[in-house]
Amino acid sequence: MNSQLNSRVLVRRDGGKPWWLDTVVYQIYPRSFQDSNVDGIGDLPGIIDRLDYLRSLGVGTLWLSPVFASPNDDNGYDISDYDAIHPDFGTLEDFRRLLREARARDLRVILDLVVNHTSDEHPWFLEARSSRTNPRRDFYHWHPGRDGGPPNNWESFFKGPAWEFDERTGEYYLHLFSRKQPDLNWANPAVRQEIYQMMHRWLGMGVDGFRMDVINFLAKAPGWPDAPGEGAGGLVFGGPLYANQPGIHDYLREMNAQVLRHHDILTVGECHFLNPQLARDYVERERRELDLVFLFDVPYETDRRNLLGHVDRWHAAFGGRTGTAVTLNNHDSPRLVSKFGDGGEHRERSAKALATFLLTVPGVPFLYQGEELGMTNVSFPRISDYRDIEMLNRHAALLAEGCGEAEALARLAPDSRDNARTPMQWSAEPGAGFTRGTPWIACNPNHAAINAAAQETDPDSVLNYYRALLRLRRESPALRGGTHERLAGGRNEVFSYQREAAGEAIWILLNLSGEAVTPDPAGRPPGNWRRVLGNLPGTGENAEPPARLEPWEAVVCRRLLKRTGETAARATERPLKEAGVCG
Numbered sequence: 001m002n003s004q005l006n007s008r009v010l011v012r013r014d015g016g017k018p019w020w021l022d023t024v025v026y027q028i029y030p031r032s033f034q035d036s037n038v039d040g041i042g043d044l045p046g047i048i049d050r051l052d053y054l055r056s057l058g059v060g061t062l063w064l065s066p067v068f069a070s071p072n073d074d075n076g077y078d079i080s081d082y083d084a085i086h087p088d089f090g091t092l093e094d095f096r097r098l099l100r101e102a103r104a105r106d107l108r109v110i111l112d113l114v115v116n117h118t119s120d121e122h123p124w125f126l127e128a129r130s131s132r133t134n135p136r137r138d139f140y141h142w143h144p145g146r147d148g149g150p151p152n153n154w155e156s157f158f159k160g161p162a163w164e165f166d167e168r169t170g171e172y173y174l175h176l177f178s179r180k181q182p183d184l185n186w187a188n189p190a191v192r193q194e195i196y197q198m199m200h201r202w203l204g205m206g207v208d209g210f211r212m213d214v215i216n217f218l219a220k221a222p223g224w225p226d227a228p229g230e231g232a233g234g235l236v237f238g239g240p241l242y243a244n245q246p247g248i249h250d251y252l253r254e255m256n257a258q259v260l261r262h263h264d265i266l267t268v269g270e271c272h273f274l275n276p277q278l279a280r281d282y283v284e285r286e287r288r289e290l291d292l293v294f295l296f297d298v299p300y301e302t303d304r305r306n307l308l309g310h311v312d313r314w315h316a317a318f319g320g321r322t323g324t325a326v327t328l329n330n331h332d333s334p335r336l337v338s339k340f341g342d343g344g345e346h347r348e349r350s351a352k353a354l355a356t357f358l359l360t361v362p363g364v365p366f367l368y369q370g371e372e373l374g375m376t377n378v379s380f381p382r383i384s385d386y387r388d389i390e391m392l393n394r395h396a397a398l399l400a401e402g403c404g405e406a407e408a409l410a411r412l413a414p415d416s417r418d419n420a421r422t423p424m425q426w427s428a429e430p431g432a433g434f435t436r437g438t439p440w441i442a443c444n445p446n447h448a449a450i451n452a453a454a455q456e457t458d459p460d461s462v463l464n465y466y467r468a469l470l471r472l473r474r475e476s477p478a479l480r481g482g483t484h485e486r487l488a489g490g491r492n493e494v495f496s497y498q499r500e501a502a503g504e505a506i507w508i509l510l511n512l513s514g515e516a517v518t519p520d521p522a523g524r525p526p527g528n529w530r531r532v533l534g535n536l537p538g539t540g541e542n543a544e545p546p547a548r549l550e551p552w553e554a555v556v557c558r559r560l561l562k563r564t565g566e567t568a569a570r571a572t573e574r575p576l577k578e579a580g581v582c583g
């Protein structure tokens with residue numbers, strides 16, 4: 001497979017290439033990033049204090065998980081005022097300062113747009129539920145129910161029916177997530193106008209774009225049909241009836257026409273239940289909907305050998321154009337180094353190997369806080385240590401089915417979203433340098449060993465490897481937007497691929513397994529190659545590519561340029577000088 005990346009003409013109104021094609025995004029989960037006022041909750045002034053760190057890491061864009069007013073039933077993904085900053089996080093003035101300070105460091109800021117649902121404490125919903133004739137009633141989905149029960153069999157993401165009965169007005173309302181997250185009725189043009197105006201206000205303030213929460217769920221199948229199949233308690237996953245419904249494209253095109261195209265921004269859709277063909281409909285430039293969708297359909301755990309295969313499939317379906325946001329970690333998933341890498345003996349090496357994958361495959365990379373330290377899953381001893389509504393509801397459901405307390409915890413812990421939500425590990429101090437107070441969720445005890453302060457001074461740390469990779473990427477047209485060609489790897493977990501642009505060629509060799517392997521010699525591309533980066537200490541920068549790969553070894557090589565009059569010695573120097581990185 002050999003396809004051109006970015007071959008389509010990505011011209012903005014000003015004629016230039018979109019800035020986001022060259023960026024790397026860093027996701028901040030504000031509650032867990034940095035506390036500045038000892039209340040145990042991360043906040044905006046805390047983020048400002050860490051901007052120099054983010055700048056030194058070498059990312060270009062920050063995505064903040066929701067920072068808006070919220071009763072925190074789902075940690076801010078239940079918004080009660082789209083225009084207000086949550087007092088836990090600071091003030092609007094703090095936010096403006098964050099934008100200014102970020103800009104001063106050449107960092108852009110995108111916000112989380114959560115408009116599939118609001119909080120049930122949002123004034124719109126308070127009005128809507130006050131009477132059947134309230135003008136805001138149709139801002140949400142109401143239904144009288146069926147045979148004395150909910151209107152259909154859909155199950156909510158957080159367990160139980162996706163419908164809640166409202167005593168006062170005698171009807172059910174839809175909530176795909178918790179009952180405190182009623183779904184907005186996007187079929188109502190007044191809802192859409194309210195949302196577009198709100199988006200204009202944030203963009204007018206200087207925000208650089210949006211990550212759009214479950215954006216492909218906005219349009220629901222007409223007539224509220226039952227989802228096919230049988231499920232426990234008669235409830236069935238209704239995904240096919242609200243994900244990627246045809247109407248979604250009308251909404252997104254309208255949003256683009258009325259809001260997005262008037263600003264120089266990045267939009268990335270969180271769209272579950274996509275395949276490459278469906279994905280294309282959201283990001284094809286000519287359709288004028290979104291810029292990127294996350295590449296999510298990667299069954300890391302069960303299908304590690306296909307990791308690169310998934311990227312290849314999407315890349316090919318997009319005709320080699322950049323439409324995907326590539327990501328290994330976020331606030332909803334367990335830490336990939338624990339789940340897919342090696343959380344034990346080879347933790348550092350596997351974290352670096354995964355980083356090499358993330359930052360060298362085609363697409364716009366998204367990192368998640370702590371990933372650059374190789375932060376791992378946590379295993380709390382009691383359910384009361386967990387905070388996430390999904391974890392707590394699943395635990396209660398297992399107990400109701402007769403499962404024992406300890407077994408329920410053991411079954412759920414490896415996949416708990418709280419694995420990603422423990423405080424950022426800045427130092428070995430109590431509170432991990434995240435807070436001097438009591439953190440809202442306990443720190444992972446391994447912060448004593450895994451923390452930014454220790455890694456700062458260690459040239460071989462995961463942190464410094466991320467820095468080197470990010471620098472290599474910034475200086476390499478091939479990695480940022482070059483062609484992508486897969487080469488023979490040999491074994492399933494061994495990946496070999498090549499990127500090329502502007503006369504530069506980069507070859508990546510990855511062993512995503514715990515065993516040493518000899519890669520297929522047929523996968524060695526022609527030419528004279530030298531290493532520019534690798535995750536084994538002391539393997540010698542500028543050395544020949546290895547014939548054998550150690551467990552979790554990652555190697556990045558550059559092809560030496562053959563220029564007339566250039567001496568061999570000079571040519572040998574090139575890769576290092578250009579990349580500016582060492583091992």
Ligand code: TEU
Binds near residue numbers: 272
């Ligand atoms: O997640 C969407 C979503 O589908 C998640 O429920 C996901 O399936 C789950 O977390 C897997 O464990 C988005 C946000 O990222 C998530 O934090 C929110 O809870 C959710 O939307 C509702 O806003």
Ligand code: CA
Binds near residue numbers: 035037038040
């Ligand atoms: Ca705080």
